[in-house]
Amino acid sequence: MADIDPQISVAAAQDATARRAKRKRAFLVFGCVLAAVAVGAGLYAWIEGGRYVDTDNAYVAAEVAQVTPLVAGPVRRVAVNDTEVVHKGDVLVELDQTDAKIALAAAEADYADALRKVRQTIATGHALAAQVGERDADIARMTAQVQVATADLQRAQVDLRRRQSLVADGAVSGEELTTARNAFAQAQGQLAAARASLAQAQAARGTANGQENANAALIEGTVPETNPQVLAAKARLDKARVDLGRTIIRAPVSGVITQRNVQVGQSVAVGAVLMTVVPIGQAHVDANFKESQLTHVRPGQSVELVSDLYGDDIVYHGRVEGFSGGTGSALAVIPAQNATGNWIKVVQRLPVRISLDPHELGAHPLRIGLSMTATIDTRAHQPGRGAN
Incomplete structure (x- = not known):
C-alpha cells in the first residue's frame, strides 16, 4: 500500500471542519429564525x-312583507310571478271593482241626501222663527182684545149698577134692566173668550219656541259641510273611495316576489296572504x-x-x-x-x-x-x- 500524502490528509481534515462549521451556522440561523417566528407569533397573540x-x-x-288584501273580492288579474323583482308601488294584484263601485255610488247618494236634509233643517229653522213671530203678534192681538173686553165689562157693570139704583124710583123699566144685565153677562163672556184666546196664543208661542230650539240644536254652530250627519256621510263616502282604491294591491316594499299562492278568479278574504315580497x-x-x-x-x-x-x-x-x-x-x-x-x-x-x-x-x-x-x-x- 502506498503512503498517503500528508498534504492531502490535511486538506481533507480542513474541508471536513469547514463543512461542520457551515452546518453549525445553518442550524444556528434556522434556530434564530424559528425563535423569531415563535416570538413574533407570541407577540401577535399577546397584542391581537x-x-x-x-x-x-x-x-x-x-x-x-306579506301581501294581504284589505277588502274581499274575486281576483281579476295577477300581475307578477315568483322570482320577479318589483319596486314599491308596483301593481301586484287587481280585484274585481264591481261591488266597490256600487258601494261608492251609494255612499255618494247618502252624502248628497245628508247635505239636502241639513239644508232643509236650516230652512225649517227660518220658518219656525217666522212662526214664533206670528205667535208673538197673536199674543199682542189677544192682549189687546182682553183689554177691550175688560173695558166693555167695566162699562156694562157700571151701566147695570146705575139702572139697578133707579129701579126703585121707577125711572128704569124692567126691560131696560134686563138689557143691562144681558149686556153685562155678554161682556163677561167676551172677556173670558179673549182671555182663553190669549192663553191659546201663549201656548202656541211656547210650542213654536220649542220647535225652533229643537231645530236649532241640530244645526247650532255648524254649516252644512260641518254638520255631524254630513260628516258621518262624508266618512262613509271616503271609506268607499278607499275601498275602491284597495282593489288594486300594490307592492309595500321593493324586493323579490316569492310564495305566490293566488290565481285569477279566486275569491280572497281580508287578511289572506297572497304572496310575499322579500x-x-x-x-x-x-x-x-x-x-x-x-x-x-x-x-x-x-x-x-x-x-x-x-x-x-x-x-x-x-x-x-x-x-x-x-x-x-x-x-x-x-x-x-x-x-x-x-x-x-x-x-x-x-x-x-x-x-x-x-x-x-x-x-x-x-x-x-x-x-x-x-x-x-x-x-x-x-x-x-x-x-x-
Whole structure:
C-alpha cells in the first residue's frame, strides 16, 4: 500500500471542519429564525389575542312583507310571478271593482241626501222663527182684545149698577134692566173668550219656541259641510273611495316576489296572504355566536362576511346591530328541559344581528337563508383600549 500524502490528509481534515462549521451556522440561523417566528407569533397573540371572533353559523335574513288584501273580492288579474323583482308601488294584484263601485255610488247618494236634509233643517229653522213671530203678534192681538173686553165689562157693570139704583124710583123699566144685565153677562163672556184666546196664543208661542230650539240644536254652530250627519256621510263616502282604491294591491316594499299562492278568479278574504315580497336590498345577517365568543362583542363593531354563494373573492362589510333577547334553544317552540335526567353542559349560541352595506348588496345580491361566514373585529372594545 502506498503512503498517503500528508498534504492531502490535511486538506481533507480542513474541508471536513469547514463543512461542520457551515452546518453549525445553518442550524444556528434556522434556530434564530424559528425563535423569531415563535416570538413574533407570541407577540401577535399577546397584542391581537381575542380581537377577532368568527362563526360560519350565520344566515341571510330580511324583514319580509306579506301581501294581504284589505277588502274581499274575486281576483281579476295577477300581475307578477315568483322570482320577479318589483319596486314599491308596483301593481301586484287587481280585484274585481264591481261591488266597490256600487258601494261608492251609494255612499255618494247618502252624502248628497245628508247635505239636502241639513239644508232643509236650516230652512225649517227660518220658518219656525217666522212662526214664533206670528205667535208673538197673536199674543199682542189677544192682549189687546182682553183689554177691550175688560173695558166693555167695566162699562156694562157700571151701566147695570146705575139702572139697578133707579129701579126703585121707577125711572128704569124692567126691560131696560134686563138689557143691562144681558149686556153685562155678554161682556163677561167676551172677556173670558179673549182671555182663553190669549192663553191659546201663549201656548202656541211656547210650542213654536220649542220647535225652533229643537231645530236649532241640530244645526247650532255648524254649516252644512260641518254638520255631524254630513260628516258621518262624508266618512262613509271616503271609506268607499278607499275601498275602491284597495282593489288594486300594490307592492309595500321593493324586493323579490316569492310564495305566490293566488290565481285569477279566486275569491280572497281580508287578511289572506297572497304572496310575499322579500326586500333583498335591506337584507341583514343573523350570526349565531357561541356565548364564550361574545365577551368583547358590542354594537357598532365592524364585521367582514363571506357568502358561500360568491366565495372568498367577495367580502361584505357590515356592523353589529344588536343581540337577540335569548338563545336559539330558549326561544325554540319546544325549549330544552334539563331539570331531570343526566345533564351535560352544552355551549349555547346567541343570535347577533349584523347589518350589511346596501351598495355591496346592490352589486352582489343575496337571498334569505343563504349561509355566511362572519368575522367580528372586537379591537375597539378590548380592555385597555378606551372603548366601552
